[in-house]
Amino acid sequence: MDWRNVVEFxxxxxxxxxxxxxxxxxxxxxxxxxxxxxxxYLIVGEKKNALIDTVNPGFEKELExxxxxxxxxxxxxxxxxxxxxxxxxxTIPHFLDLNSKAVLVTTSRGAKMAETFxxxxxxxxxxxSDQETIELGGKTLRFIEAPMLHWPETMFTYLSQPGIxxxxxxxxxxxxxxxxxxxxxxxxxxxxxxxxxxxxxxxNMAEKALEKIEDLRINIIAPSHGPIHKNTQRILEAYKxxxxxxxxxxxxxxxxxxxxxxxxxxxxxxxxLAAENIEIALHDxxxxxxxxxxxxxxxxxxxxxxxxxxLGGMHPIALNAAQLVKALRPPAKFGAFLTSYGWGGxxxxxxxxxxxxxxxxxxxxxEVKGPPSxxxxxxxxxxxxxxxxxxxxxxx
Numbered sequence: 096m097d098w099r100n101v102v103e104f105x106x107x108x109x110x111x112x113x114x115x116x117x118x119x120x121x122x123x124x125x126x127x128x129x130x131x132x133x134x135x136y137l138i139v140g141e142k143k144n145a146l147i148d149t150v151n152p153g154f155e156k157e158l159e160x161x162x163x164x165x166x167x168x169x170x171x172x173x174x175x176x177x178x179x180x181x182x183x184x185x186t187i188p189h190f191l192d193l194n195s196k197a198v199l200v201t202t203s204r205g206a207k208m209a210e211t212f213x214x215x216x217x218x219x220x221x222x223x224s225d226q227e228t229i230e231l232g233g234k235t236l237r238f239i240e241a242p243m244l245h246w247p248e249t250m251f252t253y254l255s256q257p258g259i260x261x262x263x264x265x266x267x268x269x270x271x272x273x274x275x276x277x278x279x280x281x282x283x284x285x286x287x288x289x290x291x292x293x294x295x296x297x298x299n300m301a302e303k304a305l306e307k308i309e310d311l312r313i314n315i316i317a318p319s320h321g322p323i324h325k326n327t328q329r330i331l332e333a334y335k336x337x338x339x340x341x342x343x344x345x346x347x348x349x350x351x352x353x354x355x356x357x358x359x360x361x362x363x364x365x366x367x368l369a370a371e372n373i374e375i376a377l378h379d380x381x382x383x384x385x386x387x388x389x390x391x392x393x394x395x396x397x398x399x400x401x402x403x404x405x406l407g408g409m410h411p412i413a414l415n416a417a418q419l420v421k422a423l424r425p426p427a428k429f430g431a432f433l434t435s436y437g438w439g440g441x442x443x444x445x446x447x448x449x450x451x452x453x454x455x456x457x458x459x460x461x462e463v464k465g466p467p468s469x470x471x472x473x474x475x476x477x478x479x480x481x482x483x484x485x486x487x488x489x490x491x
Contacts, residue, residue, distance in 0.1 A: 097164045102274055104323055105257055107139040111161035113154035116271045125292050126386045130271030133182055134319045136261060137162055140231025145173040147252055147261045148319055149186035158186055169194045176201040177263035178249045179208035183319050187213045202240060204248035239307055243300040245293050258314040264293055266330050268321030276324045283333055288390035290337050296424045301338035340426030342396040344486050345374040349388060350401030351381060351412045356435035356466045360475045361401045367479030373486055380412045392425040396486045400446060404436035409445045421453040429485045430455040431478055435463045458482045
C-alpha cells in the first residue's frame with residue numbers, strides 16, 4: 096500500500112525525502128526543537144532520471160518506498176551528491192546496491208569523499224566541473240560549485256526548466272513541519288537560526304555563491320532541510336543581508352552567575368541598553384538554547400558576556416559559549432565583559448583574549464571582587480551608555 100507522502104511540486108519533480116520529527120540534536124551540538132527533514136528530490140526526464148541527494152541513515156527504506164510510488168528505483172540514472180555529509184549522502188551505499196546502473200554525480204572533491212566515506216567505486220562516479228550540464232530529456236541539470244557551504248566539496252544543482260535551485264544546506268532550516276515556506280509563519284526566524292549555526296562562519300563564501308546564482312531564473316528553492324521556498328525573493332534577500340554581515344541596533348547578552356554577583360551587573364547593563372533604544376536579547380547560559388543564542392548573533396551589533404572566575408579562569412559554561420562565538424564568527428563589532436571573583440581573578444584576561452581574537456572591539460570590561468557596590472553598578476551603567484552610543488553610531 097502506497098501511504099507515504101510524496102509531493103510533486105513541479106512537473107515531474109518530486110519531494111521524496113524524510114521527516115525526522117523526533118531528532119533533538121545535530122552534530123552533538125545543535126538543538127533541534129522542531130525536528131528536521133532530510134530532503135531528497137526525484138526528477139523524471141523524457142530520457143533520463145536523477146535523484147538529488149539522499150537521506151539520513153535509518154531512512155533508507157522510506158526513501159526507496161517513496162521512489163517506487165513514481166518509478167522503479169532501478170530506473171534512476173544519476174544520483175547527485177551535492178554534499179557528502181551523512182544526513183544527505185548516508186543512503187548512497189543502499190541506493191547504489193539497489194541500482195546497479197546509476198552513477199554518482201559530484202565534484203572532484205566530492206568524489207574523493209564518496210570513495211572514502213561510502214566506498215563508492217571510481218567507475219561509478221561522474222565528476223562534474225563548475226557550470227557543467229547533464230541532459231535528462233526536456234530537463235537540463237547545471238552544477239554550480241559552492242565550496243565551504245559548508246564543506247569543501249559542496250555544489251548546487253540547478254534545473255533550468257522550470258528554474259529550480261537545489262542548494263543542499265544553503266537556504267535550509269531545521270523544521271520537520273511544512274512542505275512549503277508559506278506554511279510556516281515564522282520561517283525566517285528558523286532560517287536565521289539555521290544560517291547562524293551552519294553558514295555564519297562562511298559568510299565570505301556565502302556572498303560568492305550568491306553572486307554566482309544572481310543571474311539565474313530561480314522560481315523555486317528546494318534545500319535539503321526544511322520547507323521548499325516558493326517565495327524565493329524573501330529567503331534570497333535575507334541571505335544577502337546575513338552574508339554581508341548586516342546588523343541591527345541590537346546587543347546579545349549571554350551570562351552565567353554563581354552567587355548572583357555577575358547577574359547583579361548584567362541586569363543594569365541590559366536595562367541601560369534598552370533605555371538607550373538598543374534591542375537586547377538576554378540569555379542565561381544555564382538554561383539557554385544554543386540555537387536561540389546563535390539566531391540572535393546573526394544580526395547583533397554587540398555582544399555582552401558575563402561570567403565569574405572559576406578555578407582561575409572563566410566559568411566553564413561561559414568559556415564554552417565564548418569559544419563558540421569565536422568559532423561562529425558573528426558580525427558583531429563591539430563587546431563588553433562583566434566579571435566577579437571571590438578570592439582570585441583570571442576570567443578577565445581569558446575573555447579579553449577570546450573576544451580580541453574574534454575581532455570584536457572591547458568597549459569596556461568591569462571586574463569586581465564579591466558583590467558589586469553602588470559605585471560598581473554606576474560604572475556598569477556608564478559602560479552600557481558608551482556601548483549604546485557605539486551601536487547607534489554605526490548607522491551614521
